[in-house]
Every structure is written in structure tokens, then in C-alpha cells.
Amino acid sequence: MTTPTQPKSGPLAGLRVLELGTLLAGPFCGQLLGDFGAEVIKVEPPGQGDPMRVWGREKAHGKSLWWPVVARNKKAITLDLRQADGQALLKDLVRQSDFLLENFRPGTMEKWGLGWSELSAINPRLIMIRVSGFGQTGPYSRQAGFGAIGEAMGGLRYVVGDPSTPPSRMGISIGDSLAATFACIGALSALHHRDKTGRGQVVDSAIYEAVLNMMESLVTEYDKAGYVRERTGAILPNVAPSNVYRTADGMVLIAANQDTVFSRLAEAMGQPDLATSPQYSTHGARGAHQAELDALVEAWTSTMTTRAVLDAMDQFGVPAGLIYRAPDMLEDPHFKARDAIVSVPHPDFGELRMQNVAPKLSETPGAVRSPSPALGQHNDEVYLRVLGLSPERYAELKAAKVV
Secondary structure, three states, X not given: XXXXXXXXXXXXXXXXXXXXXXXXXXXXXXXXXXXXXXXXXXXXXXXXXXXXXXXXXXXXXXXXXXXXXXXXXXXXXXXXXXXXHHHHHXXXXXXXXXXXXEOOOOOHXXXXXXXXXXXXXHOOOOEEEEEEOOOOOOXXXXXXXXXXXXXXXXXXXXXXXXXXXXXXXXXXXXXXXXXXXXXXXXXXXXXXXXXXXXXXXXXXXXXXXXXXXXXXXXXXHHHHHOOOOOOOOOOOOOOOOEEEEEOOOOEEEEEOOOHHHHHHHHXXXXXXXXXXXXXXXXXXXXXXXXXXXXXXXXXXHOOOOHHHHXXXXXXXXXXXXXXXXXXXXXXXXXXXXXXXEEEEEEOOOEEEEEEOOOOOOOOOOOOOOOOOOOOOOOHHHHHHHHOOOOHHHHHHXXXXXXX
């Protein structure tokens, strides 16, 4: 793990994003764009800031450790969008921006006179990225919709967990992050369209639809076969062997459900005949005898150390690995070799280790170029230099708590 040389640009260098959202569904999209070089100007209420500044399971020195990740590579200004002067300033910034990103409840921007019709009239090239629980249209659009609701409505919650318990939630805010990722895909697609036509457009990313798009053939299976997926705990039904197996000193994950891979696993186990047995010779047959096959695999792994199992799987070309926690990631040589985790200098925390930018680009890689900003840290730069306000006008706006 290293502190990489920080390039001053990336593939999105020269593009400006105004980020008006809070928490995660919008700001994670801003993080992705910023990671690849876009200038992201985060707009926050004066004196308050994004609640994410104080969120997180663990804190150091009373400050969030989540905020430095999601707010990296961003500039921060304060602006009261509820005041007419604040709305006018935002419109001035829109004239000079490529994207406006927001994740307020639908209708909020319109209430402030900052809807698509107003902003596109100011800047026809603007791409407006809108992330919400249910989308900008439809009967639920104006309802409050956090990520947990989108995960449930999109079908994920129902299939997560053990069948003996109520539906579980993931250990991370996956719905928000998925909606942000799809929003980023939409934004870059809209950018390509703008390059050809000169016209911007709205990107409408709904959390429940982002989750729905990850649900494989769940809807199609019900539509054509009447099959409803249920919670299945640690396994995927009819996909075997693909499970966590006990070893003599721990556990290991083996994924050998494909025919040729299973043949190699059977050979590694010293039982090559398993691969030609009618019970296990095909994907369907292995799925029909899943519990029995898992027991056979574990009977073998339980006699060996975890290291010995992993070595055997590597020798025979069978996908296998450990279930990592943060300490394991920080020590793993593969993480280190690829700089998957980087050390970022931070004014409050010293060196902060966090995930690097993904994916890696060979010619124009992204990078963590700057740490998370303090509230209003870039007010002078944006209001005096970008917008060209006079010092007197700037002082008036500060006195009125507009900025």
C-alpha cells in the first residue's frame, strides 16, 4: 500500500459538477465523477453542512470516518438555496457547469425555482442528474424514499438472509450506492449524447430501479414459471458446490459449480470419479444433490488446514479464497501490489487509508487527489474567482447568511 503520485487530471478533467445532494445516493455519484478528474463543487447549507459529516459507525476525534471517503476529490461551498439570492447564485454557477447532481425529494428543486425547465433554459448543455427513491415520475415519486425502502421494493431484501428469519439488510448501504452508480452511468451516457448534439438532458435514477436491475432473472422466472425466489442463507439453490467450508483451522470459500471446474475439484480431492457420477456430472445434477455434495466437499476440507486447501485449489485451478475483513485487506499482498488501498493525507486524521479508485484505466487513471473539504472551504475560490463577485457583494451575502 502506497501513497501514489497524485495526477492533476483524469479522463473527466475539465468538467464541472455541482453536487447539491446529501448523505449517499447523490454524493457517491459525485465521488465517482470526482475520482476520475471532474471538478466537483459540493453545495451545503451554511452552518449545517451535509449530515454525512457526522455519520458513521465509528468516529475519530468525534468526527465521521465515512465523510472523508465520500467527500474526497471535492470542493465545498456553502449556499442557502431557500433564499432568492442563493438561488440566483446557483443559477450563475449552472451557467458555467456541465452537471448538476441532486438527490432531494422530487419537487424540491422545482419549489425553489431550480427545476429542469429553469436550469436548461439557462444552460442548454447542462446534464441534470437526479437520484431519488422512486424516480421523478409515477404515483410514489413524491414519497420519502431512503435506500432501505428501495432495497425492499426492488426485491433485494426479500431474498437476503436465512429462511428462518425475517428479511435481512445488507451490511452496507447498497441501494443508495447502486442508484449512484447507475446515475453515473447515465451521466456519462448523456455526456456522450451532448458531445454529438450539444444538448443536455435529465438523468433520472431511482433507488428501487437500480436494485431491480441487479436482480438477475427474478421477475422473468415468476413471469414464465411462477417461481418466487426465497431466502436461502449461505447458498444459492441449485448452484453447487459453491459454499463456505470448514477446514481444520478455519473456513474457506470454494466456487466449483461449473462442469470443468468441478472436475478439477474432484481430482484435487482424490475422487475424480465424482465428476462422472450421474449424481454430480452436470450442473443440474449437482444442484439436485447440493446438500450431499457440500457435505462431501467439507469432509475433505475439514481434514486440512486452510492454507493447504487454498494451495490445492490454486494447483488445480479451482476458484477459492478467504472471507476478508478490513485487517485482512490491509495485509494482503495482492491489495498492496495493485494499490487497492491508498493512504491519503488528511488535515484532521493524519494519514487515512481507504479504497482506491476503481476501475483502473491504463492511459488516464483516476486518483484520490485531495482529502475531504471543510465546510465552506472553497467559498472564496468559487464566489470571488469563479463567479467574480466583488468583495463588497461577497461580504453582503455572508452577512445575510446566504453563503
